[in-house]
Amino acid sequence: MKISFLLPNRFKKIGLILFPIGLLVWISTQQGLFNKELNHTMKVLTLTLSFFSFLFGLYFISFSKEPIEDEYIDSVRLKSFQISSITQMVFFLISFTTMFLFNIEPHGDGGLSIFFLSSLILFWAMYILIFNYTLINTKSKIDD
Amino acid sequence: MINHVKEIRVSKGMTQQELGDLLKVSRQTIFSIETGKYVPSTILSLKISKIFTKSVEEIFILDEKD
Secondary structure, three states, rough: OOOOOOEHHHHHHHHHHHHHHHHHHHHHOOOOOOOOOOOOOHHHHHHHHHHHHHHHHHHHHHHHOOOOOOOOHHHHHHHHHHHHHHHHHHHHHHHHHHHHHOOOOOHHHHEEEEEEHHHHHHHHHHHHHHHHHHHHHHHHHHOO | EEOOOHHHHHOOOOHHHHHHHHHEEEEEHHHHOOOOOOOOOHHHHHHHHHHHHOOOHHHEEOOOOO
């Protein structure tokens, strides 16, 4: 029996809406665009909600089924995960080597959070890019 | 792995879409198999051989690299 942890295809559309809105609102709030309109509590709430909207959008895009989910798609998923993992490992290696060689340290908790957040986003962005590029590339080459 | 999926499919007058529909896979999967970019599982190979009414060995042949 094949167990699938993937979400139905409609979640991809939801993810494509949540992801950019979350990202835009999160960046705008971080940059202080709504400082006049929002008090501290509302600002924290907006930051939290927009960040989770962005993150869930990213996960929905990554973990939604394709219209026809078959073994070839499974193999493309696996290949994309492998390349993304290697990319993330290279990112960590380069980052830590640079930090060690040039004695650079992330500034406080904020700097460390940004470092780990960028490595997380790098992984999922790479996965989405490779997966969709492979599928689109195959589709464009189809002949009959 | 060398395969004769495309030749047999064309000889039977089938399109990639029709074969994909019969196998319940996408057209991309059929294209990837035909171009040798993807080696199908045993289950899919057996389904292909059943549709083509040929043995698996007639459709898929091991090459020197395998």
